[in-house]
Amino acid sequence: MLINITLPSVEEVNEWWPTDVATFLGSNKKKLFLEDDDIKTLKDNRVSGPAFLKLTLEKLLASPYELPGGPAE
Structure with a gap:
């Protein structure tokens, strides 16, 4: 399944x-x-824009986020 999301630029996200x-x-x-x-x-x-850009799968699965594996990937 192809997911179509318009992604903002890194510069934009850094301001979030x-x-x-x-x-x-x-x-x-x-x-x-x-x-x-x-x-x-x-x-x-x-989680601000700069922090969001630095999130990894490992961070999303661990404390304090502990997201389920599906959405984290």
Whole structure:
């Protein structure tokens, strides 16, 4: 299945506040197989744009995020 998401530039994401990260993920949650709880976890941990760009699979699976494997990949 081909997923069509318009991705912002790295420069744009570097300017994002945690609410911007949550908004982007929320508007693409079906395409990214995310649940509201997954997005809430990132928002509650105040993941900003620069922090979002540095997230890895290992970080998403571990504390404090502990996302399920499917959405984390």
